[in-house]
Amino acid sequence: xxxxxxxxxxxxxxxxxxxxxxxxxxxxxxxxxxxxxxxxxxxxxxxxxxxxxxxxxxxxxxxxxxxxxxxxxxxxxxxxxx
Amino acid sequence: xxxxxxxxxxxxxxxxxxxxxxxxxxxxxxxxxxxxxxxxxxxxxxxxxxxxxxxxxxxxxxxxxxxxxxxxxxxxxxxxxxxxxxxxxxxxxxxxxxxxxxxxxxxxxxxxxxxxxxxxxxxxxxxxxxxxxxxxxxxxxxxxxxxxxxxxxxxxxxxxxxxxxxxxxxxxxxxxxxxxxxxxxxxxxxxxxxxxxxxxxxxxxxxxxxxxxxxxxxxxxxxxxxxxxxxxxxxxxxxxxxxxxxxxxxxxxxxxxxxxxxxxxxxxxxxxxxxxxxxxxxxxxxxxxxxxxxxxxxxxxxxxxxxxxxxxxxxxxxxxxxxxxxxxxxxxxxxxxxxxxxxxxxxxxxxxxxxxxxxxxxxxxxxxxxxxxxxxxxxxxxxxxxxxxxxxxxxxxxxxxxxxxxxxxxxxxxxxxxxxxxxxxxxxxxxxxxxxxxxxxxxxxxxxxxxxxxxxxxxxxxxxxxxxxxxxxxxxxxxxxxxxxxxxxxxxxxxxxxxxxxxxxxxxxxxxxxxxxxxxxxxxxxxxxxxxxxxxxxxxxxxxxxxxx
Numbered sequence: 001x002x003x004x005x006x007x008x009x010x011x012x013x014x015x016x017x018x019x020x021x022x023x024x025x026x027x028x029x030x031x032x033x034x035x036x037x038x039x040x041x042x043x044x045x046x047x048x049x050x051x052x053x054x055x056x057x058x059x060x061x062x063x064x065x066x067x068x069x070x071x072x073x074x075x076x077x078x079x080x081x082x
Numbered sequence: 083x084x085x086x087x088x089x090x091x092x093x094x095x096x097x098x099x100x101x102x103x104x105x106x107x108x109x110x111x112x113x114x115x116x117x118x119x120x121x122x123x124x125x126x127x128x129x130x131x132x133x134x135x136x137x138x139x140x141x142x143x144x145x146x147x148x149x150x151x152x153x154x155x156x157x158x159x160x161x162x163x164x165x166x167x168x169x170x171x172x173x174x175x176x177x178x179x180x181x182x183x184x185x186x187x188x189x190x191x192x193x194x195x196x197x198x199x200x201x202x203x204x205x206x207x208x209x210x211x212x213x214x215x216x217x218x219x220x221x222x223x224x225x226x227x228x229x230x231x232x233x234x235x236x237x238x239x240x241x242x243x244x245x246x247x248x249x250x251x252x253x254x255x256x257x258x259x260x261x262x263x264x265x266x267x268x269x270x271x272x273x274x275x276x277x278x279x280x281x282x283x284x285x286x287x288x289x290x291x292x293x294x295x296x297x298x299x300x301x302x303x304x305x306x307x308x309x310x311x312x313x314x315x316x317x318x319x320x321x322x323x324x325x326x327x328x329x330x331x332x333x334x335x336x337x338x339x340x341x342x343x344x345x346x347x348x349x350x351x352x353x354x355x356x357x358x359x360x361x362x363x364x365x366x367x368x369x370x371x372x373x374x375x376x377x378x379x380x381x382x383x384x385x386x387x388x389x390x391x392x393x394x395x396x397x398x399x400x401x402x403x404x405x406x407x408x409x410x411x412x413x414x415x416x417x418x419x420x421x422x423x424x425x426x427x428x429x430x431x432x433x434x435x436x437x438x439x440x441x442x443x444x445x446x447x448x449x450x451x452x453x454x455x456x457x458x459x460x461x462x463x464x465x466x467x468x469x470x471x472x473x474x475x476x477x478x479x480x481x482x483x484x485x486x487x488x489x490x491x492x493x494x495x496x497x498x499x500x501x502x503x504x505x506x507x508x509x510x511x512x513x514x515x516x517x518x519x520x521x522x523x524x525x526x527x528x529x530x531x532x533x534x535x536x537x538x539x540x541x542x543x544x545x546x547x548x549x550x551x552x553x554x555x556x557x558x559x560x561x562x563x564x565x566x567x568x569x570x571x572x573x574x575x576x577x578x579x580x581x582x583x584x585x586x587x588x589x590x591x592x593x594x595x596x597x598x599x600x601x602x603x604x605x606x607x608x609x610x611x612x613x614x615x616x617x618x619x620x621x622x623x624x625x626x627x628x629x630x631x
Contacts, residue, residue: 013535013536013539014532014535015609015610016610017609017613018529018532020529021525021526021528021529021530021532022529024525024529025526025529025561025565026565026568026580029561029562029565029566030565030568030569032578033565033568033569033572033578033579033580034578034579034580035579035580036579036580036581036582038582038616038617038629039580039581039582039584039585041609041613041616041617042582042585042586042589042601042605042617043564043585044609044613045604045605045608045609046564046585046588046589046592046594047533047557047560048536048608048609049589049592049594049604049608050560051533051536051537051540051553051557052536052540054537054553054556055536055537055538055539055540055541056540056541058541058549059541059542059543062543068543068544069543069544069545069546070541070543070544070545070546070549071546071548071549072546072548072549072551072552074549075549075552075553075556076552079552079556079559
């Protein structure tokens, strides 16, 4: 079961920022606010760094529990901490 | 030389024409001498201001040289090609003639087209008191002297008329165009050698300004279209917002609902006025689901008690005004409340009934229904609202949040398509449920999946699917917190726009940006070049900095 639910790793990833998505999310959350032009790029940067930290933390958790696969609990633990 | 010319003043043009008329093409010698004589006469006639102008403006040697060349060219041309004589003359003189300001129109006129075309334009220009070297060319352009002589007079007349027409044409442009056009057209058309260039400006009435024909705006149709177009997307947008549906579209409505009756009354009146412009009932129903959709979204997130209060007052007010739109709004609201607590079937039934009713008398019963249902739903309303009230509280329990928003989404979404279809399909089963959630989720999930992929890339280890879902939830939470923080920062700076400074402050608080590591360093490290260029001010050539600081 564990094998079937494992997601394969992609070696190549897109580096583009989903600017439209970010702007939409911000607009939905705070329709009274406006986001500046390059603001969403910085938001994307922030997301990247957040995801990066989260992934590192989850990886650390998984390695500490000696699992070869990152589990839900590892991610949750990482999220609760950060 | 004999004076064939009826007019008195011996213009060089006339002189030359006389020469041409009298000259015999077959004898080169005589024309040459005649021409030389004519040109000498041309030079001598200082009476013509044009000629004097020409001699003054044109450098003597050059002009004389040109003329001599022209003369020889004339001779040669004459000797070789009889038919093209006038044209070749023209061409030669044009080629050799020096460029000067007075020659500007000359450049416009081409020797290649028919000489008749050239001649009247020259004549006009001469009439327009443009000093040209052309008068000496004109006689050479004549093909048939017989044609010329009578035509010239006509043309002169017409030219004067044309000029009058030109002068009158502009002031006449504001008046009804027909007369001016007719006069100018007839005058220009009667020109045997009509120039295509100049009369066109008068011929074309389109160049003159006309008062635009304005149609009276159909306000009703306009408002209807506005509503139809503006409300159609929000249905999808609202559906998208269900999982963490914050006071997005609902907040303006909540702001309306929170104050008391005057505001609601104003809004009702506004709605009623807007709806009154619609002519038909079905139109109403198409539009009303949109408006109530807004109510629904707002009420879903905010305290339902307020919403209930609003609805009760609105229903009371609506009894006096146009009942239908508010009834529909009330129906939708009551449906929404019901779905939060009570069975779906009841909601379906009311939902089915709602669109089918388009008449006021039925609406009255609906008002009572609404109020009755409100009474029952009120107990459940606060219970449900307290659970949904706070975004942060929901965020704290991601599982609960995900489950309830999804269920809410499903129901609300199920409900949206129901009023939208025509009343005939009112009693529709939850067939739309399967198709409903997908378009709403996808754009958001697609955006999130970008970051989820990044997560799996950064982790460098295989991951479970459930872990990825957890990552999605974390990202949702993260975005909410991020927006809240940015709002606080912008408000602290007294701004309503979130600027990069706010972002920098956020990252500083997160510990990403320190005194050692600046924002620019992070930008350079993690973002691709295109974004770096947009974010970091850089000096470019021309002493310009982009982006401007």
